[in-house]
Amino acid sequence: MKLNIFLITLLTTFSFLQAQNSTQTPFVLGSISGKVIDKNSKQPIPYVNVSVKLEGKLITGGITQENGSFTIKNLELKEYTVEFQFMGYKKQIVAADLSTNKNVNLNTISLEEDAIQLEGVEIVKEKSTYEQKIDRKIINVGKDLISAGATAGEILNNIPSVSVDAQTNAISLRGNENVRVLIDGKPTNIDPAQLLKQIPSASIKQIELITNPSAKYNPEGMSGIINIVLHKNANKGFNASINNGVTFAKTPKVNSSFDMNYKVGKFNFYGNYGFNHGLQKNRGFVNSHQPNADKTVDFNFGNKNTSHLYKIGVDYYLNDFNTLSVYTNQNLFLSSGNSTTTVDYQSIALSDIIQTNKSHNKNPSGTYNLDFKHKFKKQGENIELEANYNQNKGTENARFETFTNTSDLVNLNDINNINNNTKINLDYTNPLPKDAKLETGLETRIEDANNNFDKNQSFNSDFNYKRTIHSAYVTYGKQWTKWGYQVGARFENYTADAKFDAVDTEDTNGNGNTIEIIAGNFNDKINTVYPSGYLSYKFSDKNTFNFNYSRRVDRPSIGQVNPIREWSTPTVTSVGNPYLKPQFTNSFELNYTRKTKIGSISSVIFYRIINDEITRLVEVDPNDSNRNILSFANFKDNNSYGAEVSANLDFTKWWSANIGTDIYFKKIRGTVTSQFVEKDISIFNGRINNTFKATKNLRFQLFELYRGPEQGLQFLRKSMYKTDLGASYNILKGKGTISARASDIFNTMNFSFDGTLPYKQEGAFYWESRSVYLGFNYRFGGGKNAALQRKQRDKNETQGSGGMM
Structure with a gap:
């Protein structure tokens, strides 16, 4: 414990020392304002970069609003130059002398189109950039991250604060799996582990880490929100990009995506399509030293997965004040799997077991979104009505064949799931005098799930859940x-x-079986207030502090409350608990960001107080002492805390790096075979993604990841690490990019563990971590970026649709 406190204190002291070593800027009163328009069309240009410089040195800056206006405040009374830059336009520089007039109005600035720049194509940056906002960290995905992974799951594993289990694809944020994953700021019923396999990396524009969301957002997820923003162009005419890639491991795997938009008149049509296909092979073993039943369990898995994901939408600009937008996301995930589990008992008195499983899964899902936004004449005042409907269907047809020394048994399992999610929200934003802002909103969300399980083509159980x-x-x-x-x-x-309704077959008198219908009902009603607060202080232009607080809730997921089996092996069955209660978390964060000559460094310290914590429960199957039941339960209050340091640095003109380290401390609790277990644990992770610029068009990447050992209820997962090498080369005048990557070149990534509960055991699981990826990206189009007001809609999606999630 003393070591934990020492590490936290050390990181805190380091951050504050950096702040004290910087120089403060004096209190200032001047301002520069104006409006930027297109020289030919005379239309305002939003999101123009405005840079204020003193003797060639950048002092501060900002961007223009929707109507092209801008105001830069808190300037010393000196003579400045103001630069205006925007893609597709020539840079313009004007003078602003605050020494004679403390409030300078530059009036109208006209920008001229630059025919030399690429026309109409949304450029993917060479290097990913990180932005720290008051309530979130934004990662703008560049070619370095795209070449680091073929899917969303692989990209997320390269980002500080996030970990993705390479075997299960389970995602965690700051060491906790209670995290919400959104697509374009919208919820989805697709399991995040499955979703991350479906989204091609080239379709991702931004990733937002909202670790402590405000009261404006849905409070679900103890660790916060991960919002994946897909590309959505705003260019005139037709613009598109196409991406193709192949990953070579034990078997080849392909991924492709196509993004496009067509802007004409008052309409903007856009869409993208992603395709992934391949065979995944995994294997593992567990040696269990169970009293009088020592055994070795070998696992071999093979899954052929095919996924199709597409998004189609249209924006209609009724006039300058009203915009109507409609889009749909569609996903189709198909999987066929084969697995063999072999249980080899050392005792000849126990029969060895061989179980084979053949399964077919089909999971179609769809999201339908309608949004209407009205802007008032007052700058920044708007009201927005949004309706979102999501449906996810899933079927699994599985055949289990179990062979022992004395018998052969065949079981057919058919599972059907239908999950629906309807959300309607109304949001109002009103800028107030003296740089204040008021936001209010209403939301209704209805979720229902129907799951049924047929065993050997006969009804076994049915589960209905609605909230x-x-x-x-x-x-x-x-x-x-x-x-x-x-x-x-x-x-x-x-x-x-x-x-919950189920059929239970039991032998009541030793002469035959009786069939009994087991029924269970559960309901809950909770009225809750979720407060939030943020405080920021700009110590100087280079040093900023943020402190924030929010109350969060983790409501049990459908999988956690569904008593129908999730998965089963000859020794373990996983089921949910319909009587789970929500767990509540009070989350505190202190963030310090330091800008240096070579980039920015951000450090965070956080602390969480958890009530009625949901955790895993492991019990012996009452019908078979050689089997375990894996489920969930509520335990008493808990807490966790930790620290993170991340940096986005340019060491030289040819070498830059994204660096992240984090350490978490928490107490884990659970029950293993009726024995209550409580342990204090720590988790340390580190990663660095280097980019080397060899020539104007040639880049190399070196990525290294270390994941420290992690103590669980039953076992200690050993440390793991990997090294990736990548390269990208621009061709066709910058419109095309060829990329290559060799992952885990030393083949060091695997999940190995040692355990003591409920008995001594050790094992390891291996997947196709070592692989080679080849990809090609091409961008084309014929329109110029006019930065039309549809971009505000895109910005709202990036920031969570300006409303509630």
Whole structure:
């Protein structure tokens, strides 16, 4: 414990020392304002970069608003130059002398199109960039991350704070798997582990890590929100990009994506399509030293997965104040699997077991979204109505054949799932005088799930689950001089109802079987307030502090409450617990960002107080002492804390790197075979992604990852690490890119463990970690980027649709 406190104190002291070594800027009163328009069309240009410089040195800056206007405040009364830059336009520089007039209005700045620049193509940056906002970290995905992975799961594993289990694809944020994954700011019923396999890396524009969301957002997920933003161009005319890649491991795997948009008149049509296909092979073993039943269990898995993901949408600009948008996301995931599990007992008194499993899964899902936004004449004031419907269907047809020394047994399992999610929200934003802002909103969310299980073509069990959430929020924020704050609260009315029916066959008198219908009902009603608060202080242009707090909730997922088996092996069966209660978390964060000459460094310290924690439960199967039941249960209060340091640095003109380290401390609790277990654990991770610029068009990447050992309830997972090498080369005047990557070149990534509960055991699992990837990306189009107001809609999606999730 002393070591844990020492590490946290050391990181905190380091951050504050950096701040103290910087110089403060004096209190300033001047401002520069104006409006930027297109020289030919006379239309305002939003999102133009405005840079204020003093003697050639960047002092501060900003971007233009939707109407092209901008205001840069808190400037010393000196003579400045102001630069205006935007893709597709020539740079323009004007003078602004605040020494004679403290409030300079540059009036109208006209930018001229630059015919030399690439026309109409959304350029993917060479290097990924990180932005620290008051409530989130934004990763703008560049070619270095794209070449580092073929799918969303592989990209996320290269980002600080995030870990993706290479075997199960389970995602965790800051060492915790209670995290929400959104697509374009919208919820989805698709299991995140499956979703990450479906999204090609080249379709991803940004990744947002919202570790402590405000009251404006849905409070689910203890660790926060990961929002994956897909490309959506805003260019005139037709613009598109195509990506193809092949991964060579034990078997080849292909991935492709196509992104396009067509902007004409008042309409903007856009869409993208992603395809992944390949055979995955995994293997593993577990040696169990169970009293009087020592055994070795060998696993071999083979899964052929095919996924199709596409998004189609249209924006219609009724006029300058009203925009109507419609889009749909569609996913189809097909999987066929073969597995063999061999149980070899050392005792000749016990029969060895060989179980084979052949399964077929089909999971189609669809999201349908309608959005209407009205902008008032007052700058920044708007109201937005959004309706979102998501349906996810899933079928599994599995055949289990179990062979022993004395018998052969065949079981057919058929599982059908239908999950529906309807969300309607209304959001209102009103900028107030003196740099203040008020935001309010209402939301209704209805989720229902129906799951049934047939065994050997006869009814076995059925589970129905429905929950309804009505909520309202209000937030108020204000910015003045170097300080900024935001406070808010979210009010929720939550109801849940569940019903479980099952057939139980038991031998009551030794002469025959009787059939009994087991029925269970569960309901819950909770009224809760979720407060949040943010405080920021800009110590200087190079040093910023943020402190924030929010209350979060982890409601049990469908998988956690569904008593129908999730998966089964000859020794373990995983099922849910319909009586689980939500767990609540009070989360605190202190963030410090330091800008240097070579980049930015961000450090974070966080602390969480967890009530009614949901954790794993391992029990002996009452019907078979050689089998375990894996489920979930609520335990008493808990806490966790940790620290992170990340940096985005340019060491030289030819060498840059994204670096991240994190350490987490927490207490884990659970029950293993009726024995309560409690342990203090720590988790350390580190990663560095280097980019080397050999020539104007040639880049090399070197990625290294270390994941420290992690103590679980039953076993200690040993440390693992890997090294990746990659390269990318621009061709066709920058419109095409060839990329290559060799992953885990030393073949060191595997999941190995030692355990002591409920008995001594050791084992390891291996997957196709060592691989070679080859890819090609091509961007084309004939329109110019006019930065039309549809980009505000894109920005709203990036920032969570300006509303509630």
